[in-house]
Amino acid sequence: MITTLWLTVIVVAMDTSPADLRSRIAHLYRRAGFGARPDELDAAVAAGYQATVDRLCDLGAADPAADALPPPKVTPYTAAGPADQAARQTARRETVALSLWWLDRMVVAQVPLREKLALMWHSHFATSVQKVKDPGLMLAQNQALRTLGGGNFLALARGVVEGAAMLVYLDANQNRKASPNENLSRELMELFTLGIGNYTEGDVKEGARGLTGLMVNRQSLAVNVNKAQHDDGAKTYLGKTAAFAPDDIVATAATSPASATYVAAKVWGHFARPAGPGDPVVAELAAGFAKDPDIGRLVKAVFLHPEFVTPATRTGLVKQPIEYVAGALRAVGRRAGTDATLVAQLTALGQAPFQPPDVGGWPQNTYWLNTSFSLARLRFASALAGKADVSSLSSAAPADRPAAAARLLSVDGWGPSTAAALAGAAGDPRALLTLALVAPEYVLA
Amino acid sequence: MSLSRRQFLLGAAGAAAAGTAGVVLAKSPWEPGSPSPSPAAGAGAAAQPTSPPGPGPAPAPTGKGGILVVVTLYGGNDGLNTLIPYQAGQYLGGRPDLGYKPDEVIPLDDGLALHQNLKGLKGMWDQGRLAVVRGVGYPNPNRSHFRSMDIWQTASPENGVVTGWLGRWLDRTGDDPLRAVSVGDSLPRLLAGERVAGSSVPVGSLTLPGSAAVASGFAALSRPVASGSGLGNRVAQTGADLLAVNGRISELLATLPPAGSAGTPTGPGLDGTDEDTSAAGALGTQLDLVAKLIKAGSDTKAYSVSLGGFDTHANEKDTHARLMGQLDAAVTAFFRQLGTDGRAGDVVLMTYSEFGRRVAANASGGTDHGTAGPVFVAGPHVKGGFYGDEPSLTDLDQGDLRFTTDFRSIYATMLGQVIGVDPTVSLAKGFPPLPFV
Numbered sequence: 001m002i003t004t005l006w007l008t009v010i011v012v013a014m015d016t017s018p019a020d021l022r023s024r025i026a027h028l029y030r031r032a033g034f035g036a037r038p039d040e041l042d043a044a045v046a047a048g049y050q051a052t053v054d055r056l057c058d059l060g061a062a063d064p065a066a067d068a069l070p071p072p073k074v075t076p077y078t079a080a081g082p083a084d085q086a087a088r089q090t091a092r093r094e095t096v097a098l099s100l101w102w103l104d105r106m107v108v109a110q111v112p113l114r115e116k117l118a119l120m121w122h123s124h125f126a127t128s129v130q131k132v133k134d135p136g137l138m139l140a141q142n143q144a145l146r147t148l149g150g151g152n153f154l155a156l157a158r159g160v161v162e163g164a165a166m167l168v169y170l171d172a173n174q175n176r177k178a179s180p181n182e183n184l185s186r187e188l189m190e191l192f193t194l195g196i197g198n199y200t201e202g203d204v205k206e207g208a209r210g211l212t213g214l215m216v217n218r219q220s221l222a223v224n225v226n227k228a229q230h231d232d233g234a235k236t237y238l239g240k241t242a243a244f245a246p247d248d249i250v251a252t253a254a255t256s257p258a259s260a261t262y263v264a265a266k267v268w269g270h271f272a273r274p275a276g277p278g279d280p281v282v283a284e285l286a287a288g289f290a291k292d293p294d295i296g297r298l299v300k301a302v303f304l305h306p307e308f309v310t311p312a313t314r315t316g317l318v319k320q321p322i323e324y325v326a327g328a329l330r331a332v333g334r335r336a337g338t339d340a341t342l343v344a345q346l347t348a349l350g351q352a353p354f355q356p357p358d359v360g361g362w363p364q365n366t367y368w369l370n371t372s373f374s375l376a377r378l379r380f381a382s383a384l385a386g387k388a389d390v391s392s393l394s395s396a397a398p399a400d401r402p403a404a405a406a407r408l409l410s411v412d413g414w415g416p417s418t419a420a421a422l423a424g425a426a427g428d429p430r431a432l433l434t435l436a437l438v439a440p441e442y443v444l445a
Numbered sequence: 446m447s448l449s450r451r452q453f454l455l456g457a458a459g460a461a462a463a464g465t466a467g468v469v470l471a472k473s474p475w476e477p478g479s480p481s482p483s484p485a486a487g488a489g490a491a492a493q494p495t496s497p498p499g500p501g502p503a504p505a506p507t508g509k510g511g512i513l514v515v516v517t518l519y520g521g522n523d524g525l526n527t528l529i530p531y532q533a534g535q536y537l538g539g540r541p542d543l544g545y546k547p548d549e550v551i552p553l554d555d556g557l558a559l560h561q562n563l564k565g566l567k568g569m570w571d572q573g574r575l576a577v578v579r580g581v582g583y584p585n586p587n588r589s590h591f592r593s594m595d596i597w598q599t600a601s602p603e604n605g606v607v608t609g610w611l612g613r614w615l616d617r618t619g620d621d622p623l624r625a626v627s628v629g630d631s632l633p634r635l636l637a638g639e640r641v642a643g644s645s646v647p648v649g650s651l652t653l654p655g656s657a658a659v660a661s662g663f664a665a666l667s668r669p670v671a672s673g674s675g676l677g678n679r680v681a682q683t684g685a686d687l688l689a690v691n692g693r694i695s696e697l698l699a700t701l702p703p704a705g706s707a708g709t710p711t712g713p714g715l716d717g718t719d720e721d722t723s724a725a726g727a728l729g730t731q732l733d734l735v736a737k738l739i740k741a742g743s744d745t746k747a748y749s750v751s752l753g754g755f756d757t758h759a760n761e762k763d764t765h766a767r768l769m770g771q772l773d774a775a776v777t778a779f780f781r782q783l784g785t786d787g788r789a790g791d792v793v794l795m796t797y798s799e800f801g802r803r804v805a806a807n808a809s810g811g812t813d814h815g816t817a818g819p820v821f822v823a824g825p826h827v828k829g830g831f832y833g834d835e836p837s838l839t840d841l842d843q844g845d846l847r848f849t850t851d852f853r854s855i856y857a858t859m860l861g862q863v864i865g866v867d868p869t870v871s872l873a874k875g876f877p878p879l880p881f882v
Contacts, residue, residue, distance in 0.1 A: 171758045171759045171809060171811075174758065174760075174807070174808070174811070175809075179806075180807070180808075181758050181811070182814070186589070190589055190591075196589055201588065315674030315675070315676060315677060316676070317676075348630070350630050357631075358520075359590075360591050365676060366637070366676075367632075369676070369679050369683045370627075370644070370683060371622070371645050371646065371686050371691075372629070372631070372632075372645040372646065372647045373631075373645075373683075374680075374683045374686075374687040375647065375653070375687055375691070376630075376647075378653065378663060378684075379654045382655040383654070415672055415673055415677070416672065417665060417666050417667075417668040417669075417670050417673075417681060420665050421663070421666035422662070422666075424658070424661065424665060425658045425659070427658075428656070431662060432662075434655055434662075435663065435666060438663065439666050440666070440673060440674075440677035440678070440680035440681050441677065443677075443680045444674070444676055444677055
């Protein structure tokens with residue numbers, strides 16, 4: 001369903017000078033994907049902003065390049081106990097392989113928005129292999145984030161919240177009729193659907209009752225409602241009273257009116273810029289999303305919103321480390337392959353895939369700007385520049401190399417500090433590329 | 446043209462203040478079985494056996510002002526299994542399996558005991574160097590990890606405050622990024638001001654990569670500019686801080702004798718339980734670096750370290766016991782490493798968590814999110830003993846303890862008596878200091 005709201009927005013976003021169009025499309029590629037290569041950008045500028053949005057947001061399109069990468073083999077995790085080193089080693093090795101596989105998907109993706117959405121939802125429905133242990137469950141969740149991440153929000157919430165990885169992560173197997181465990185119930189409302197302030201402590205307790213019995217069979221890994229452990233009495237949850245089953249609890253939370261605002265703020269905050277309480281853009285997006293809870297259309301509305309291309313939005317996000325690394329590899333034409341160093345580098349940068357710091361996921365922006373992460377960025381950039389093909393820089397005259405680096409990395413241009421630094425390193429293309437990768441203009445999304 | 450730090454950081458803070466999810470500055474892992482945020486390191490003082498510091502005389506304060514070490518326990522530490530009311534029927538009544546029996550604890554006084562793995566802290570208690578503030582919390586307790594940790598780190602139960610309680614002190618007292626140091630990768634919000642922030646220092650190598658051209662170029666682009674955005678200038682300023690901190694810490698550490706190495710990062714662990722082979726774990730590694738910086742004479746006045754994994758909804762007993770052991774080993778090793786020389790007498794260490802846990806266990810052998818908990822304060826010149834009243838186990842608020850001491854009174858004491866500033870640089874009036882230092 002296309003609402004009038006979306007159409008109004010489309011008209012406003014149409015515009016203007018060729019240089020600005022190029023800059024806006026480069027910005028769009030950074031946010032909807034992992035940056036544009038020079039040839040991609042040229043073609044997109046020729047096609048125009050609207051057509052490029054349409055193409056980047058076509059989540060029904062096939063992605064033969066990404067889908068050609070087979071997921072790594074995973075072994076069911078059957079550690080006999082804390083002393084079972086072999087099972088732990090296997091899980092660790094397979095998690096590294098899984099991380100590189102996903103990173104490579106991002107590097108080659110022809111529908112990069114699908115991977116960007118999966119990454120956003122990975123932080124939203126944060127689940128860590130550190131507790132889940134079994135890489136196969138993490139892979140299954142990752143596939144659900146990818147296949148459901150651009151569709152109906154309730155389907156996504158059900159697919160992930162009622163998935164084995166999440167249930168293990170939030171102690172659902174310990175949520176029993178006799179004495180409910182509140183972990184999943186609380187995070188379902190606080191982090192996954194409603195946000196703090198939109199539910200009561202009573203809802204947490206009643207939600208936990210409604211979710212009792214939703215469990216993972218540790219042998220088959222199937223998810224079922226264990227009738228013997230489910231409390232089938234009446235519960236009063238988010239203002240409604242019924243004998244809610246686990247499915248009903250997830251649906252009630254995910255379709256509650258506050259959910260549209262919460263999800264719209266998350267999506268706007270992830271693809272445009274962080275939103276404050278009562279942000280009018282979020283209210284506008286939430287109104288559309290409440291009527292049509294389709295994530296793909298919500299994201300498209302973000303890209304077509306006039307606020308999306310303002311200076312405040314264009315400078316309003318710092319690249320998350322995973323997108324930073326994927327974008328840099330993509331720009332210089334390298335693949336993740338089997339280079340386990342990349343996972344160690346992502347860990348030092350603060351964002352190892354499948355290992356969010358806690359159930360709240362990764363924070364944004366200034367969280368990534370501290371001295372430790374600055375050192376890790378410089379180390380990653382130096383290592384990548386040492387291996388990259390820098391012919392597009394070395395073939396240019398030294399004076400033109402900073403501009404060539406801007407084209408390579410899909411940056412509009414360099415501010416005075418960076419321009420001076422790059423000019424000083426123009427004689428050494430690898431040093432120049434290192435510096436370009438850590439420059440504020442590139443570190444911002 | 447360079448901007449002042451004030452100009453660009455105000456811009457950045459303004460952008461942050463506009464955020465929802467985006468304003469959260471830092472969190473740490475707290476799921477049981479998660480490692481602490483920093484790569485683990487095995488060697489060094491952290492691996493030594495964990496007897497209490499020797500009975501020698503406490504080192505004298507130097508008169509240069511105190512050094513505060515803040516230990517954050519992420520996930521909600523179970524206060525009732527840390528400082529245990531082992532003689533109260535309601536304690537074991539609500540925790541028939543999870544509770545500890547009288548012969549399983551280390552008795553102190555007043556019917557209270559320490560967890561059996563806190564042997565080193567008991568040694569400090571016996572020497573009068575451990576203060577235990579009981580029932581610490583705040584009105585209308587919030588049971589969300591994130592919100593409650595924000596409340597503790599910003600010292601503001603009101604919404605909308607994004608600066609940390611030590612960050613506001615940094616804002617008012619200069620620009621030096623080494624005044625406050627977080628050991629580990631991420632910078633906790635407690636050290637984030639509006640204008641300036643503390644530094645985060647990794648536990649591993651500090652060596653900058655690349656050629657001389659990279660080094661000079663990095664210095665050149667790490668300069669905030671008038672045309673830059675708030676976040677862009679913060680990227681630049683962070684680079685400048687990195688260069689400053691890196692140079693000074695490298696110089697400081699170079700003055701130390703080579704014994705007691707900083708340890709070798711072992712890389713990311715997926716389990717947390719088998720990566721840290723030393724008794725003190727990742728917290729021990731962090732505190733090892735803090736001890737080295739103090740001994741080397743760093744003029745840092747506040748350090749932040751952390752231990753995660755306290756969110757024990759299920760199968761709590763073993764996990765919590767292991768964490769108690771790590772905390773005890775790390776803190777004990779830290780004070781032993783400081784010894785009696787230099788500025789050791791100035792050091793005051795405090796531990797806290799975002800909340801305690803429910804009085805009654807759940808059916809999973811764990812506990813759900815609760816409210817008030819004990820705060821430990823340790824140091825050579827700390828006046829040991831109990832402060833604040835032990836919360837009642839019968840007069841509960843929805844199954845949770847009612848707090849008896851506001852955590853901001855502890856902060857007021859740390860600011861006024863340890864760091865040596867007027868607490869109102871950071872806190873509202875009305876939180877009287879406690880006499881533990």
